[in-house]
Amino acid sequence: MHALRAVFAPTCSPFREKPFLLERLMLIESGSPVAADTRVGISLTINGQHRELQVAPWTTLLDLLRETLDLTGTKKGCDHGQCGACTVLVDGVRVNSCLALAVMKDGAEVTTVEGLAGLSNGGAGSNGLHPMQAAFVEHDAFQCGYCTPGQLCSSVGMMNEGHAHSRDEIREAMSGNICRCGAYTNIVDAIEDVMAQDGAAQDLGAAR
Amino acid sequence: MNRFDYVRAGTVAEAVQAFAGAPGAQFIAGGTNLVDLMKYDVTRPGRLIDITRLPLGDIAEHDGGLRVGALVTNANLAYDARVRSRYPLLADAILAGASGQLRNAATTGGNLNQRTRCYYFYDTATPCNKREPGSGCAAIGGVTRIHAIFGASESCIATHPSDMCVALAALEAVVQVTGPEGDRSIAFADFHRLPGDDPAKDNTLKPGEIVLSVDLPAADLSKNYTYLKLRDRLSYAFALVSVAAALELDGDTVKIARLALGGVAHKPWRNRQAEALLVGKPATRETFQAAADFVVAEARPQSENAFKVELARRAIVRGLSQAAAGTPQSLTDKRIQ
Numbered sequence: 069m070h071a072l073r074a075v076f077a078p079t080c081s082p083f084r085e086k087p088f089l090l091e092r093l094m095l096i097e098s099g100s101p102v103a104a105d106t107r108v109g110i111s112l113t114i115n116g117q118h119r120e121l122q123v124a125p126w127t128t129l130l131d132l133l134r135e136t137l138d139l140t141g142t143k144k145g146c147d148h149g150q151c152g153a154c155t156v157l158v159d160g161v162r163v164n165s166c167l168a169l170a171v172m173k174d175g176a177e178v179t180t181v182e183g184l185a186g187l188s189n190g191g192a193g194s195n196g197l198h199p200m201q202a203a204f205v206e207h208d209a210f211q212c213g214y215c216t217p218g219q220l221c222s223s224v225g226m227m228n229e230g231h232a233h234s235r236d237e238i239r240e241a242m243s244g245n246i247c248r249c250g251a252y253t254n255i256v257d258a259i260e261d262v263m264a265q266d267g268a269a270q271d272l273g274a275a276r
Numbered sequence: 277m278n279r280f281d282y283v284r285a286g287t288v289a290e291a292v293q294a295f296a297g298a299p300g301a302q303f304i305a306g307g308t309n310l311v312d313l314m315k316y317d318v319t320r321p322g323r324l325i326d327i328t329r330l331p332l333g334d335i336a337e338h339d340g341g342l343r344v345g346a347l348v349t350n351a352n353l354a355y356d357a358r359v360r361s362r363y364p365l366l367a368d369a370i371l372a373g374a375s376g377q378l379r380n381a382a383t384t385g386g387n388l389n390q391r392t393r394c395y396y397f398y399d400t401a402t403p404c405n406k407r408e409p410g411s412g413c414a415a416i417g418g419v420t421r422i423h424a425i426f427g428a429s430e431s432c433i434a435t436h437p438s439d440m441c442v443a444l445a446a447l448e449a450v451v452q453v454t455g456p457e458g459d460r461s462i463a464f465a466d467f468h469r470l471p472g473d474d475p476a477k478d479n480t481l482k483p484g485e486i487v488l489s490v491d492l493p494a495a496d497l498s499k500n501y502t503y504l505k506l507r508d509r510l511s512y513a514f515a516l517v518s519v520a521a522a523l524e525l526d527g528d529t530v531k532i533a534r535l536a537l538g539g540v541a542h543k544p545w546r547n548r549q550a551e552a553l554l555v556g557k558p559a560t561r562e563t564f565q566a567a568a569d570f571v572v573a574e575a576r577p578q579s580e581n582a583f584k585v586e587l588a589r590r591a592i593v594r595g596l597s598q599a600a601a602g603t604p605q606s607l608t609d610k611r612i613q
């Protein structure tokens with residue numbers, strides 16, 4: 069069995085099990101199994117846009133975004149929860165999209181880096197950017213930029229959580245985002261800056 | 277990833293039923309461990325039973341303590357105001373683990389049931405008795421930096437990687453489960469098991485049993501506690517050695533002592549005799565050293581992890597000192613005081 073797989077299936081092929089036909093479509097009914105070769109209908113609101121989608125159950129949210137929906141802003145770094153490049157907001161909460169099965173998120177609201185600006189309602193940022201994006205530009209918080217979409221979604225999610233206040237706390241709360249270029253210092257500067265603006269806005273009672 | 281049937285369970289009964297008669301079925305909650313393992317082909321469930329829509333997401337008062345539903349996320353548990361004030365040891369242990377994103381997805385039931393991080397378990401090209409019973413253990417004599425120093429067997433030397441579970445062991449939580457044969461309660465000490473000659477089994481859940489909640493008992497261990505985690509980098513890394521310590525003091529005398537170690541065994545490692553050694557003694561460095569010496573006397577390190585024995589000994593002394601002083605290890609200022 070093992071040998072057969074080794075001979076017939078290249079290890080990295082998504083179709084390594086056997087070729088299968090995704091001709092059947094099912095809607096999920098609680099308690100009833102959806103057979104392995106069936107696509108399921110799910111709905112997601114992605115960056116404010118409602119979508120009815122058909123997914124194979126083993127599709128991760130990350131692959132759905134990148135491969136099917138062409139939302140390639142979200143990056144695949146490790147594909148195993150170890151780097152944070154794939155971070156998106158699901159119902160406002162930051163998670164690793166590489167470890168989330170899309171079918172399990174049926175009904176959720178997803179925000180990717182492409183939708184961040186839309187969250188800020190025009191906000192304080194320049195060029196229609198989310199304030200966090202503007203701060204990243206301002207503070208030169210990247211070099212190659214590969215980790216940046218994940219850093220942005222993660223830092224916006226972290227601010228919603230509201231547990232980090234000091235620089236050390238920000239560093240700890242952002243440890244799930246690895247930057248191969250080592251832009252950490254400037255990333256934390258950018259986040260601190262936005263937090264300060266945010267604090268100021270709250271002090272003034274400004275509606276946001 | 278292999279192909280699998282997908283079942284979305286609407287009730288606990290549906291989840292239990294969906295398991296029956298589906299060989300290789302597994303429950304999935306946060307997916308942060310299971311999806312990872314499926315991508316590596318380490319596990320190939322024939323059916324995934326999505327339990328995330330079951331009504332197990334609440335933390336409720338229970339018998340003077342708290343009942344934590346199996347679907348409460350690690351983040352919601354750690355930041356719950358009642359947990360922070362009454363079980364700060366648990367909150368700290370959770371926040372010492374994984375990352376913000378992972379803790380938002382990971383659940384209480386999933387954390388208990390997470391698999392080992394043994395490199396060979398993850399590498400399907402090598403023999404591993406846990407992954408493929410009877411195939412052998414590639415870790416023994418191999419790269420053993422992260423492996424067990426207590427309670428290992430000739431079949432398996434893996435460790436349980438959880439931080440949360442180390443605190444739950446010290447707090448003597450109780451796991452409520454249900455399954456094809458009905459409900460039962462499992463004392464935390466009996467939930468995880470040593471590998472023996474059957475390392476495929478991480479814990480004492482029977483096939484098809486599902487964790488419903490983890491109950492935290494009423495005992496007040498919220499003043500003198502610490503979770504001290506030692507690892508290769510300061511965040512987002514598994515423990516080489518961790519210590520959950522909680523004391524109840526009467527003046528300078530130890531009345532109750534709880535001590536559990538992580539990263540050193542196939543389950544959170546408690547030594548009741550060492551705890552007994554502490555009781556009735558003055559809370560001094562000498563007392564703590566005697567207990568630490570007693571614990572590590574049992575250690576049997578592997579070829580590459582003898583350093584863990586001394587690390588554990590010192591971590592126990594430091595952890596008990598932090599607990600006695602009421603100065604728990606800070607999660608952000610990583611200096612160890």
Ligand SMILES: Cc1cc2nc3c(=O)[nH]c(=O)nc-3n(C[C@H](O)[C@H](O)[C@H](O)COP(=O)(O)OP(=O)(O)OC[C@H]3O[C@@H](n4cnc5c(N)ncnc54)[C@H](O)[C@@H]3O)c2cc1C
Pocket residue numbers: 148149150302303304305306307308309310311312327346350372373374375378381382383384385386387388389390391437438439440485486487488512513514515
């Ligand atoms: C990069 C990385 C770093 C990490 N670092 C740490 C760390 O430092 N410390 C730490 O403690 N953890 C760490 N983790 C592990 C993390 O805590 C676990 O992956 C998580 O707790 C698993 O929970 P889950 O809900 O996602 O489980 P899932 O992946 O959904 O499930 C895991 C297992 O539990 C079973 N299961 C889930 N719920 C139930 C239930 N209610 N009843 C019965 N069985 C159930 C599943 O069938 C499966 O076998 C890390 C993970 C990653 C990916």
Ligand code: SF4
Pocket residue numbers: 392394395396397403404405406407412413414415416431432433434475
């Ligand atoms: S230590 Fe256990 S998990 Fe690791 S290779 Fe050996 S049997 Fe497998």
Ligand code: FES
Pocket residue numbers: 143144145146147148149150151152153154155164165166167
């Ligand atoms: S791609 Fe998801 S964490 Fe690395």
Ligand code: FES
Pocket residue numbers: 209210211212213214215216246247248249250251
């Ligand atoms: S900017 Fe290059 S990885 Fe972070």
